[in-house]
Amino acid sequence: MAVTPPAQRIWWNEPIERVELTWVIIAFLWGLFMFGFMIAWHFIGGQNLSREAYRIAPSKYEAKVEEFAKKHTVREEKGVPVVKPPAGSDIYILGRLWQWWPILELEKGQSYRVHISSIDWQHGFSLQPTNINIQVHPGYEHVITLTPTEAGEFGIVCNEFCGIGHHTMTGKIYVTEPKRAESGQRLADGR
Amino acid sequence: MTAETVVGVGRRAAAADFRTCPYTGLKVDAAAQTLIKANAVAAVVFLLIGGLMGLLVALTRWPAVHLLPADWFYLVLTGHGANVLLFWIIFFEIAVLYFASAVLLNCRLPAPKFAWLGFALMVVGAIITNVVVLQGESSVMFTSYPPMMAKPNFYLGLILFAVGALIGCAIFFATLAIAKQERTYEGSIPLVTFGALTAAIIAVFTIASGAIILIPTWLWSLGLIGEIDPLMYKVVWWAMGHSSQQINVSAHVSIWYMVGALLLGAKPLSEKVSRTAFFLYILFLQLASAHHLLAEPGLTASWKIVNTSYMMYLAVLGSMIHGLTVPGSIEAAQRKNGYDKGVFEWLRKAPWGNPAFAGMFLSLVMFGFIGGISGVVLGTEQLNVLMHNTIYVPGHFHGTVVTGTTLAFMAGTYLVLPLIFQREIVWPKLAKIQPYLFGIGAAGISLFMMGAGTLGVARRHWDITFSDAELSFAHSAGAFLMMGLNGVFAILAALGGAIYVLVVVGTVLFGKKITAGHKLTFPLHAGGGAAVSQYGSHATTKLPGTIVLVAIFFVCFVLYYFINWKYLSELWLFR
Structure with a gap:
């Protein structure tokens, strides 16, 4: 349970379930995309706040x-x-x-x-x-x-x-x- | 040097006074128990004050009601922010820290006198700030941006409060050290304690940032410093102001896991993944100061992009991971509990009549859908210009701090009352509907404020009709409708909040004392504490329900993200 110490003492070697891993990868890639889109908007967009x-x-x-x-x-x-x-x-x-x-x-x-x-x-x-x-x-x-x-x-x-x-x-x-x-x-x- | 000499006034292990909890089998230190009670009670008192102020604010911003005069409106708005965003939440968090360390680790709380000193400082600080706000002349809003100046005691109260909270964090760290030294638990600390540790580490960073900016500002208000640069103030102040919201996220995610564990016997799908998600918070959440500087002059785009995205959204990744692992662990547990039919039997047959579960699950869903998605959109470098300082901003953070944190803390309270106060919850029927009333009300105010903000309504604004202004401007009818609906839902949320306070006070004062063999009105998972840890790995279970929920979330996220880019592309051109 989340309120007790991990059942497996060596919890960091447990394999990661596929559904979790898939979601981590999707979420990570989505983050990368959003990060890239802010940069891209400086080239493709007409609304970027000046730093001057x-x-x-x-x-x-x-x-x-x-x-x-x-x-x-x-x-x-x-x-x-x-x-x-x-x-x-x-x-x-x-x-x-x-x-x-x-x-x-x-x-x-x-x-x-x-x-x-x-x-x-x-x-x-x-x-x-x-x-x-x-x-x-x-x-x-x-x-x-x-x-x-x-x-x-x-x-x-x-x-x-x-x-x-x-x-x-x-x-x-x-x-x-x-x-x-x-x-x-x-x-x-x-x- | 041992942990005891570090904290100076430590107690010996033998001197500590323990009882064993009949429901969880955990050893509860008497000093920790009293401190948890005190902090929880203080939290609820400030929730009551701040919540009432919030209702007055919402009724004033309801154009048809427009309750308070302008000076009172700005005064009450300042008090609302301090009381609920700081005092209610941090008092409750200190209670969570003591619970997650001393109680969950079967350990004594070292140096309780020192902990009481921290509590006293927090109470005194909170009172000083409230008094000075109510005296007027300090209606500078919670953010107190210079060159606008409050009375010195406004800053002093906040500083004292922060020092007290820092002491609470120190006690928490010392408890962890002593628990390890005295071997009160086996292996690694539980996930909930790990989440609390995340919160405490971020709290130290946050309080340090607060000290760095509030102490000079206090000296400035005393006339000892000539000038505080307004831009520099914002950079540092928000390292406290925004990062402190990440303490809340860590704390309420811990509570989600805790409620799942105690009510359903839920076990993390993978300790590694959940702990890594918390660790991402520690590494990246501190960058969030930039969220408040996206519309400011003089900062470069690269600085804004790296910081506002928490370094490529790695902290958002942490939250998105919890968004799967929390419902996933609940689904896995429910399927083990025998609700294994179809995709959603586990959710349909969940204990919706238990306010701890209802509050926790509503908090999980609404934090993700309302607070989370709007936060990413608002924190996107260019999109920010659409909503900066509009009422969209309070819409967003009511989605995080009210539907997320506050609702989760309310849910946690329904466990604290029987387990720590050892009182049976009075008026269970009221308690049952409370999370729904409050949750729906809070979701409504978040969404309608976001809607009004999208239509351009300003935050912290007394009169959107501009009737006293020389140059008039008329908002659209839709904006007025949104502000009216915001008022209606604020009443609903206030009703839910009032019931919460009523049930808590009633239970603490008049609840039936829980004695051995008592059957709880809102029962915990039959396994109780240690027995459940013998469960096999949940990893073998399929989680179709969670996959559907997460897929819906992801589609909403992507759609809403691009809708806002479309809005932005229709604006005047600027560079």
Whole structure:
């Protein structure tokens, strides 16, 4: 029994029953496959999180985002600037208590270098309803090359607890249909 | 140097006070018995507190009920995590360690005073943390990520608790050493003790990691250290936070084997395979810190892949092996017990009316199907981005820690009550339905939280309607439905939990004292302790039922794995 010492003193020489051995081999191979598939996705998949990140003082990051917003603001919405950066450019998102700032307007099928960081506590960048979730740390500037594949209005929710106002921390991204036919083509190629 | 001088205040073998268990023939040391009782009682008290907090959390997250105000919600959520994930589980685990060493090895527990010191530290630590959480200003969640700061006593309480648990582990190791020295058993330690040893070894690693991060964080909260890097904190904290869940896995797998042995006379199919599976846990489970860092900036893909997969899924392999050997040993035993017809007679005629068996088997099935599969998916480098910090994450770990560990511990309690407390279980009819109520409730909350998370609902979030937010966002109707169903099933689980506490308290206080010749309401396997070890090898038995169960599991696993890759491939592109 499992609560008594092994019946065979030399238990490590007992043969392994075939059903057990078969299962061990299947489970081991499945593990190897899953391990390999993560590596493979870096070559065949379009969704791999970038490792590009920089140390940055929160105040410095805040200044960068403000400068970016000033340059490309096209209108305001509820006191928050809506920023429309040129396709392919570096864009900045700031997480702070309790908003994602500013609002972005992107073009479908275009790639952007998105910089994300926080200036106070940790936040969770959660793009909805697309469901892309990335952790945001103060002091670390994460750079992700992002290509929206659908047009519409998207919400950014905070999904890392950040204090009493956590549930009021939201943001917004608008994605517009591509103006030129070629960007649609590029998108089709990218997938 | 003998083990006695190591622990300092050892007792002589002759001085120990033993009784012989009439059901198992095991020699039970009085000091070990009292300590097991104390730790089990403390565990149940914290389960009661933490479980009640859990119910309040679920009722608040039920959009139609939305019970607590935001500040109370975050406070209670912090307390819920600490009380059930740490205090309930670790107190119970210390009881398991003492049982698996002193009782199963017929040995005395060395240095019981030292063990009591550990117990006292754990109680004091748990109380300090609870008090400081209830005072407010420490609603930092169980994970307490900096730069968010709790009051110093929040960390201090956890540190004291951990030191106490470490003492418990030391007593366990000392008991093993003394049992070997005094030859209280023949050959190798039993499989259940081996599993407990696995748990204790991982516990030492875990507590060390906890000390490495919590002590500086405590000093930081006192103003003695300037800054704690948030990324570094997560790397080290999760070496405690996730690895400590592997203590639970080792402990509850041991309980699965124990229940099978005591109720059905089950014997491991192969000692070698089952022990190797435990050994894989020791070698690889520690890498799991990476599971919480897959969506973080700055870490390389190769680091993430190697660590998140426990080095090519070798620890997952351990769990998948237990997933066959536990039901396999039960099937083999049942066929020997005379239920040999067809593929599933062994399972149909299993003692489903015995809460120890029902709880154990539900725990086995649900841990594998709900907690296990979702854990692998969540821990896949790229797939993590679909669910990171959504309520899918608590969905997953309620599948492991509630339907797996907690249900297994409840099942084990139905053996501890008659065998250690020596009390007959009161209200057996309530006890019979308890594992089903709790199991179905817990499975429901796990699945519906996972469903809501797949639809993007955030974890640790007071208001998914975002009614106070400047920029509004509306979740789908499906997400609201899932959160409502989560609330309904939480009530079911809470009811099951309440019955458990009621039966345990009732039995400990009013249960009939068990005297010689008493017939147990929920009988053990007729063979009892030593007699059963004379069984021939179970390896000769065919196990068609187990093969079917494992095949179903494997198909579900593969399908669910690829469904998630399909979801991922539909996301925006990022690199």
